[in-house]
Amino acid sequence: MKAVVCNKYGSPDVLQFEEIEKPIPKGNQVLVKVHASSLNYGNLVLLKGEPFLARFAFGLTKPKYPIPGGDIAGRVEAVGKDVKQFQPGDEVFGDLSSCGWGGYAEYVSAAESALAKKPANLTFEEAAAVPMAAVTALQSLRDKGKIQTGQKVLIYGASGGVGTFAVQIAKFFGAEVTALCSSRNLGIARSNGADNTIDYTKEEFPKKIDHYDLILGVNGSQPISVYKRALKPNGIFVNVGGSGSQLSQAMFLGPWISMTGSKKISTFLQRQNQKDLIFVKELLETGKVKPVIDKCYKLSEVSEAFRYFEEGHAQGKVVITI
Structure with missing residues (x-):
């Protein structure tokens, strides 16, 4: 072969x-x-x-x-x-x-x-x-991010493999989704169901303080302090991808931030799981995710x-x- x-x-x-x-x-x-x-x-x-x-x-x-x-x-x-x-x-x-x-x-x-x-x-x-991208999105939102209906969720890097699934799966769970991506990708984010979009080439990272219940960092290179500021009390930031410096801060500063305040900073690594793949399969067959x-x-x-x-x-x- x-x-x-x-x-x-x-x-x-x-x-x-x-x-x-x-x-x-x-x-x-x-x-x-x-x-x-x-x-x-x-x-x-x-x-x-x-x-x-x-x-x-x-x-x-x-x-x-x-x-x-x-x-x-x-x-x-x-x-x-x-x-x-x-x-x-x-x-x-x-x-x-x-x-x-x-x-x-x-x-x-x-x-x-x-x-x-x-x-x-x-x-x-x-x-x-x-498989890998959709299950990553599912596990990071549901298991690590504890997503709930009605929450305000920001997907940072909403146009790549994981990001496109994350927007759709967050909508499936009943969240109000804001997608952050570049100008050329805003249309994709909207077509995937994003309620709001932010063009990072024209607008700084969300200036609103204490605004999001959950932030998924699929891409980006922001200091952890920026994500922390944008989270509501008891909010959660989950680092899935992005720059090495962003990952390092999430790994080494995240536990300290999480222990000393109500806001949680965490990292996530996808695990292959047949049950989760079957769950995604059902979403695909019903047209809730594509x-x-x-x-x-x-x-x-x-x-x-x-x-x-x-x-x-x-x-x-x-x-x-x-």
């Missing part, structure tokens, strides 16, 4: 398009013929080995998982003897980040627990755009896709058609 292989850390130029052996599913694994995959921030970490601490999980000197790709959508070709949820011919989608990655290939053997039935109303490309796709690339064009993705201006998801 054809696959994209990464044998050393570096730029997108280190990715190789190769012919390798097709995998054989083990007892609890499902062999999937992959029709589409997508790019997420985790793929950049696997490629570059940065931040360095990530290498303790992904390999100190070279990638532990030579085939990148977390999100997939495809059709089941074979199943291991212990698999109970799927059979050959089923259309599935899933997140492989907890079971060895490997989505940038024509076939992958994935743990049964990493997959769910593909939403019937989505194409393979649309389904591949969903994926936003910026560009599609062929498997042989993965290096080009990475170069575009790391520019940081994608409107929604970047998808790989296989």
Whole structure:
């Protein structure tokens, strides 16, 4: 089979398009013929080995998982003897980040627990755009942010992969959503249901003090003090992405701020979860949430896709058609 292989850390130029052996599913694994995959921030970490601490999980000197790709959508070709949820011919989608990655290939053997039935109303490309980004948005809002109906929620970085899902999922939970993004992305934010929008190229970070119940920092590089000022008493800031300095402040200053006042500052790391993926599937099938796709690339064009993705201006998801 054809696959994209990464044998050393570096730029997108280190990715190789190769012919390798097709995998054989083990007892609890499902062999999937992959029709589409997508790019997420985790793929950049696997490629570059940065931040360095990530290498303790992904390999100190070279990638532990030579085939990148977390999100997939495809059709089941074979199943291991212990698999109970799927059979050959089923259309599935899933997140492989907890079971060895490997989505940038024509076939992958994935743990049964990493997959769910593909939403019937989505194409393979649309389904591949969903798992990691949508589950990240769901878990950060519901579990870490404790979102409630009627709350005022700010999504900082509302036009990328996680941000586009976060706006829609926050609306599903009944929040009043403000989307912060650039001028070119305001239309996307509104089409996803944002009640209010802020153009960061023309307006400073919200000047209103004690205004938001929950702020989701999907992007950005603001000092933590700015987010704290914008939160209501008992409000919560959840750092999902953004600059290294923003993450460092959230990690090291956040606990102190949280212990010494009513406002909470926290960081979040998505965890693959089949139940959450099925929950998102139901939202997709009822039309309450939809994926936003910026560009599609062929498997042989993965290096080009990475170069575009790391520019940081994608409107929604970047998808790989296989």
